[in-house]
Amino acid sequence: MTRATIHDVARRAGVSVATVSRALRGHANVAPATRKRIRKIAAELDYAAHPQASRLASGRTMTVGLVAPLFGLWYAGQVVAGADEILAAAGYDLLVHSVDTPDNRARFFSTTGALRGRVDGLLLVDLFAAPEHVGALHEAGTPVVTIGERIEGFSSLTIDNAAAARAATHHIIELGHQRIGLIDGDPEAGDESPVPLHRTAGFQAALADAGLVDDAALHAGGMFSVEGGAHAVEQLLTEQEPPTAVFCMSDEMAMGAIGRARELGCDVPGDLSVVGFDGHDLAHAFGLTTMSQPVRGMGKRATETLIAAIDGRLDAPRHERADVELVVRKSSSPPR
């Protein structure tokens, strides 16, 4: 079955293709009767404008690109779910693109990349751009909203990572812990990703507030994965003087850590208190104390901002901060 074109509709309605286009796209200056007739015929013929032709002529793709590292992680999935909700309602398609290696990232940012010409706007999730890439992105002229990380000159939806990490750590200290570990993402990544750095800074600030020392031996990399968290906690527990509590930069790492700790015969929270970060769906079932952020809502809100930018309703970048909340559960308690 070859699809009907706008010409078929025009012929059948006895008008020109221009009128059909105007009628169907809801433009002004079409006689009500004509519009109605055209609508009816279009429905009969099951006509829908050929997307590519329409996009070529109008220059709008009605598609938004979402770029995130490491698909399959809970965080990215939530953002996708939130974005999809808003985009579907607004008639946009959602293109997802994963960048999980520095290589990938460089390719994405190169001018010929960045989904150039394929999207009307970009949602950048936890994606940090090196200074040399920021310029190219601006030149491309595509509206951008970042989530999690921030990129100079673009709208953003973030949380106060330092304050959140500080509050989570403060909770641990308040319980009476003195020897506190940190499960980071990839400590080798260096300045590639500011978010972990901010969280580390918050962690350290809380320790300093309490006059506690920050022992570098108690920092371990968990790569933001369940397995990585398990590996990291194992490393910490085999220290000669292991921590009595640990702050994890993601709930997935925290849950991995709890699982492994228990396998190693370490009682949680008896021998080790664990505090996570994210507000994962399963945190409640796991009894995990966590610094919860409204990820799905952030995805929705960021998408609304992006659509506003695409529609030209935004004159300046909009920066918003979501509120986080410490949810105390059974994985944290005073030390023995």
Added chain:
Amino acid sequence: MTRATIHDVARRAGVSVATVSRALRGHANVAPATRKRIRKIAAELDYAAHPQASRLASGRTMTVGLVAPLFGLWYAGQVVAGADEILAAAGYDLLVHSVDTPDNRARFFSTTGALRGRVDGLLLVDLFAAPEHVGALHEAGTPVVTIGERIEGFSSLTIDNAAAARAATHHIIELGHQRIGLIDGDPEAGDESPVPLHRTAGFQAALADAGLVDDAALHAGGMFSVEGGAHAVEQLLTEQEPPTAVFCMSDEMAMGAIGRARELGCDVPGDLSVVGFDGHDLAHAFGLTTMSQPVRGMGKRATETLIAAIDGRLDAPRHERADVELVVRKSSSPPR
């Protein structure tokens, strides 16, 4: 910065646009020297074909659509991750589309929907099509591969749900349980989704094998969500004669059930054994016994099949079954 067109490249190279197109797309019959020169100039001008123009002329979108119910669920996220991996390597974009309500679904299947014209192929995840929709989908002529569910006439990547559920239930019975509950998805959904029906049938077959009765009062709907699983187990535990074990159709429901059961003072596995289904990343950390399926791998494999179909390398639908495996952990044990 307005982007370079193929005409700019042609002019600069002193050839026609046709030659540029052929050279850049790797077609035959272009003199090596010419091709090299054109490549160089294209790189200098940072030229890349305008996607919409290219798609309009060639009829290929180099985009694959992935349709799944309920984004934010672990299963869908894994499939996306697997698909993305293959698609990125093959140069395709990935468009995701969520259908979570019957309404949504109907709209998707209507001929004007189905991402018509926007994708070269479709990956349908856990999506069941009513008979009246199947025809429309075939008429559209778009290659389709289904994952999880099966749709008449299209390639599929599934597991043997009945056998898997039967094996999982058999494991429970072997431990010595006699009163076994079932946490289903949405029992009201009826025939809308065959997968839960098959799993229910497998569950019942195992009971029958052992001469046990299937008590309808021990079936509860968990909506495939963490919270739903929690709610369902609460319902089961307040039965006058509660089960000593429960089989859940997804790990998320199982973990939700375990969390709630423990909150209610019910020991798992002491008072209640719980067996899940999926092989969730967190199942290990949770100590959850589960029927594990290689979801990410299934996503990858299905995508390979889809690409083969798009390339016309498939003369008949290809049906593949992935192997599942029971992974026994601490959430299941003999009854007290």
Added chain:
DNA sequence: TCGCCTCGTGTAAACGTTTACAAGATGCAG
């Protein structure tokens, strides 16, 4: 030397819209 095949390239017609501009029709004020 002739004819034919191959190779490299150009010409121009799609692909199916959107939209600036022109033009005809209609209504109303003067």
Added chain:
DNA sequence: CTGCATCTTGTAAACGTTTACACGAGGCGA
């Protein structure tokens, strides 16, 4: 009745590619 807005519609030029077909040049066997 005239002139001028206002509406409605049509004409035609983009939008930037891909590709069928034509064409000329060169090589080669007879």
